[in-house]
Amino acid sequence: MQEALAFTVHHSDPHTQARIGTLTTPHGVIQTPTFVTVGTQATVKAIAPDDLARLGVQILIANTYHLHLRPGEEVIRELGGLHRFMGWPGPIMTDSGGFQVFSLGAGIEHGVGKIGIFPEEAERGGHLRPARQGQSLVRVDEEGVSFRSHLDGSPQRFTPESVIDMQRALGPDIMLVLDECTSPLHDYEYTRRALERTHRWADRALVRFRETGRQAKRPKAQGLYGIVQGGAFRDLREQSARFISGRDFDGIAIGGSLGASKTEMHEVLDWTIPLLPAEKPRHLLGIGAIPDIFEVVRRGVDTFDCVAPTRLARLGALLVRDELDYKLTITNARFERDSAPIDANCDCYTCQNFSRAYLHHLFNAKEILAMRLATIHNVHFLSRLMVQIRQAVAEGQLDALKREWR
Amino acid sequence: MQEALAFTVHHSDPHTQARIGTLTTPHGVIQTPTFVTVGTQATVKAIAPDDLARLGVQILIANTYHLHLRPGEEVIRELGGLHRFMGWPGPIMTDSGGFQVFSLGAGIEHGVGKIGIFPEEAERGGHLRPARQGQSLVRVDEEGVSFRSHLDGSPQRFTPESVIDMQRALGPDIMLVLDECTSPLHDYEYTRRALERTHRWADRALVRFRETGRQAKRPKAQGLYGIVQGGAFRDLREQSARFISGRDFDGIAIGGSLGASKTEMHEVLDWTIPLLPAEKPRHLLGIGAIPDIFEVVRRGVDTFDCVAPTRLARLGALLVRDELDYKLTITNARFERDSAPIDANCDCYTCQNFSRAYLHHLFNAKEILAMRLATIHNVHFLSRLMVQIRQAVAEGQLDALKREWR
Numbered sequence: 001m002q003e004a005l006a007f008t009v010h011h012s013d014p015h016t017q018a019r020i021g022t023l024t025t026p027h028g029v030i031q032t033p034t035f036v037t038v039g040t041q042a043t044v045k046a047i048a049p050d051d052l053a054r055l056g057v058q059i060l061i062a063n064t065y066h067l068h069l070r071p072g073e074e075v076i077r078e079l080g081g082l083h084r085f086m087g088w089p090g091p092i093m094t095d096s097g098g099f100q101v102f103s104l105g106a107g108i109e110h111g112v113g114k115i116g117i118f119p120e121e122a123e124r125g126g127h128l129r130p131a132r133q134g135q136s137l138v139r140v141d142e143e144g145v146s147f148r149s150h151l152d153g154s155p156q157r158f159t160p161e162s163v164i165d166m167q168r169a170l171g172p173d174i175m176l177v178l179d180e181c182t183s184p185l186h187d188y189e190y191t192r193r194a195l196e197r198t199h200r201w202a203d204r205a206l207v208r209f210r211e212t213g214r215q216a217k218r219p220k221a222q223g224l225y226g227i228v229q230g231g232a233f234r235d236l237r238e239q240s241a242r243f244i245s246g247r248d249f250d251g252i253a254i255g256g257s258l259g260a261s262k263t264e265m266h267e268v269l270d271w272t273i274p275l276l277p278a279e280k281p282r283h284l285l286g287i288g289a290i291p292d293i294f295e296v297v298r299r300g301v302d303t304f305d306c307v308a309p310t311r312l313a314r315l316g317a318l319l320v321r322d323e324l325d326y327k328l329t330i331t332n333a334r335f336e337r338d339s340a341p342i343d344a345n346c347d348c349y350t351c352q353n354f355s356r357a358y359l360h361h362l363f364n365a366k367e368i369l370a371m372r373l374a375t376i377h378n379v380h381f382l383s384r385l386m387v388q389i390r391q392a393v394a395e396g397q398l399d400a401l402k403r404e405w406r
Numbered sequence: 407m408q409e410a411l412a413f414t415v416h417h418s419d420p421h422t423q424a425r426i427g428t429l430t431t432p433h434g435v436i437q438t439p440t441f442v443t444v445g446t447q448a449t450v451k452a453i454a455p456d457d458l459a460r461l462g463v464q465i466l467i468a469n470t471y472h473l474h475l476r477p478g479e480e481v482i483r484e485l486g487g488l489h490r491f492m493g494w495p496g497p498i499m500t501d502s503g504g505f506q507v508f509s510l511g512a513g514i515e516h517g518v519g520k521i522g523i524f525p526e527e528a529e530r531g532g533h534l535r536p537a538r539q540g541q542s543l544v545r546v547d548e549e550g551v552s553f554r555s556h557l558d559g560s561p562q563r564f565t566p567e568s569v570i571d572m573q574r575a576l577g578p579d580i581m582l583v584l585d586e587c588t589s590p591l592h593d594y595e596y597t598r599r600a601l602e603r604t605h606r607w608a609d610r611a612l613v614r615f616r617e618t619g620r621q622a623k624r625p626k627a628q629g630l631y632g633i634v635q636g637g638a639f640r641d642l643r644e645q646s647a648r649f650i651s652g653r654d655f656d657g658i659a660i661g662g663s664l665g666a667s668k669t670e671m672h673e674v675l676d677w678t679i680p681l682l683p684a685e686k687p688r689h690l691l692g693i694g695a696i697p698d699i700f701e702v703v704r705r706g707v708d709t710f711d712c713v714a715p716t717r718l719a720r721l722g723a724l725l726v727r728d729e730l731d732y733k734l735t736i737t738n739a740r741f742e743r744d745s746a747p748i749d750a751n752c753d754c755y756t757c758q759n760f761s762r763a764y765l766h767h768l769f770n771a772k773e774i775l776a777m778r779l780a781t782i783h784n785v786h787f788l789s790r791l792m793v794q795i796r797q798a799v800a801e802g803q804l805d806a807l808k809r810e811w812r
Binding site for chain 2: 041042043044045046047048049050070071075078079080085086087314336337339349353354355357358360361362364365367368369371372373
């Protein structure tokens with residue numbers, strides 16, 4: 001079978017595990033390491049493909065769970081697949097939906113709702129059953145997982161095979177296997193059993209992936225990544241890294257609970273990445289805060305995604321190098337008459353044309369344009385940071401750049 | 407004093423009152439007749455200046471009432487004026503705020519709230535006094551008008567002079583005098599007295615306009631339009647048309663209640679426009695539905711503004727020639743799998759890149775991008791229609807074009 005993806009490491013940093021490479025996909029070549037911009041519902045919230053192209057975005061990640069529920073993968077297949085549907089000609093990956101299914105369930109089980117649904121609220125809301133002892137909105141069995149749609153409460157079922165089928169219909173360049181995301185509150189024993197099942201699911205996903213690749217009349221050039229799980233338990237993470245590395249995946253994602261603290265997240269990467277094959281691309285799911293970016297790149301991650309840059313933008317938190325936590329809160333009264341751009345050194349459309357005072361006004365007046373201009377800046381900020389990071393890795397200066405940034 | 411505006415009529419249609427011309431402003435030349443895109447709070451909702459430039463937009467109208475309340479005209483003056491503040495280098499006009507002040511007041515007086523505040527709701531809301539017999543949120547006297555901010559209930563005062571001062575601070579190319587907008591529910595006697603006061607206000611505005619023009623160290627090149635009022639009463643409209651025509655305004659706007667029906671609106675124009683000097687530009691306030699556009703252009707209107715095209719866009723009503731009422735309701739289920747663009751003959755960014763199915767999905771999923779893509783289409787639709795209309799007027803074919811459009 002023709003290879004959908006080709007990954008080449010051009011340079012490995014002698015001081016860290018960082019590396020620079022190119023990931024070639026059917027829809028374009030990606031320079032790594034790079035940030036993957038989130039486009040959950042087949043749109044990067046508040047900006048369009050014309051913006052993305054200007055912002056140096058190389059690859060998007062959309063979400064199988066959300067697109068399955070709305071508008072449905074068959075609608076997108078009929079419309080020519082995700083690239084054509086959303087008007088983005090560049091590379092796309094899709095998350096399997098495992099995180100969304102299980103984060104909803106875990107939230108109900110443990111009362112730590114990710115999607116803002118707590119047992120009491122769910123009860124009042126009417127269409128979601130609250131969790132009781134041993135009862136959850138999400139039921140996992142050997143075959144797959146049953147859950148209810150967060151949109152209308154309708155019963156849903158995902159299996160490793162159906163999730164491959166959905167992604168065949170969506171048509172991204174990179175697909176991910178269905179995995180069970182355990183919560184930080186799950187114990188060792190549960191996490192171990194869930195991991196073993198996730199590994200059996202990975203094998204089933206591979207079988208379906210090969211079948212559907214052969215059956216397709218016009219075999220779509222798509223790659224499939226396995227996902228390393230295992231919570232914050234070292235032996236489970238190592239076991240998972242070895243298992244997934246031993247399979248014929250096009251790349252390897254690291255997912256699930258990355259520990260309760262940043263230190264634990266670093267440990268998980270330190271345990272996992274040395275066991276992964278050097279020649280395959282590595283994706284880290286759900287990480288993207290500025291300080292984290294340096295840490296994950298120096299540990300050998302090639303791509304990573306996170307909603308933070310775009311979500312922060314919509315909340316008026318603009319990414320800049322010289323503020324606490326790298327965030328300028330534009331709604332703050334001190335910006336009311338500030339004629340400076342967000343960042344005087346930034347060449348994004350927003351900074352080249354608008355003052356902090358204007359953005360302050362747009363956010364205060366709840367104008368929709370605020371969202372677009374802020375998102376343009378934050379996405380551009382990430383693109384520019386990644387250019388600097390790739391340059392620094394190439395020159396063996398990643399830790400120097402990291403120190404410059406704090 | 408240097409003329410801020412220059413208007414030239416190039417051709418008058420022998421069959422109708424329509425004419426084509428150019429209106430030269432300090433920030434660019436406008437081909438008339440043209441639609442003026444609404445940018446109430448110093449932004450055209452959901453799109454940015456880079457969009458506007460691509461869409462063939464010639465001129466915007468912002469609102470003095472809204473900008474006075476937030477962020478305040480002094481903030482905008484400090485930031486270099488409206489053009490620089492909002493990053494739009496082309497012509498801008500500002501409405502005086504009269505309509506907003508009085509439409510709020512009339513809503514309270516007559517229980518037909520424009521801004522959604524009914525007496526009972528205002529009472530519950532706490533900060534707005536409900537109207538009782540003879541009591542209103544808006545109090546007009548000879549000097550000016552007192553009202554409360556719709557944002558925070560704070561007491562506010564506008565006079566013909568203060569509104570000129572505000573617009574000097576905002577710095578648009580075209581300013582409008584403060585007028586009293588009577589409601590269709592006001593009787594002849596009230597409308598007559600209000601009109602006479604509005605005329606005295608117009609003279610005071612002219613005096614202040616001349617003073618501030620002389621006082622300015624760098625006299626800003628701004629023009630001032632008078633406003634014809636008089637409700638749906640023929641003799642009052644004629645009296646007002648003669649009065650405003652006799653004053654030294656740079657252009658003439660037609661405002662206020664344009665009657666309770668389209669027929670009455672046409673009558674108001676038929677009474678008024680023949681009395682206006684041919685050499686001055688004429689602006690019609692608040693009109694912009696497709697069928698109305700043909701009617702007002704054929705009666706000799708040069709520019710007109712309306713929130714409808716942009717507001718409809720945000721509600722998912724997309725302007726097309728071949729649908730009932732020229733609106734395609736994209737949220738309709740029949741578009742779920744429709745791979746066609748909104749309009750196959752449209753060359754806007756939205757139609758060139760996205761299907762009806764994608765827009766349907768974005769509106770269903772309440773994605774912000776829906777607003778931008780829909781607004782781009784509707785604004786482009788208006789621009790393109792006006793190009794056709796100008797061409798038709800030049801060729802004496804306006805009524806033929808109107809028939810083609812229904």
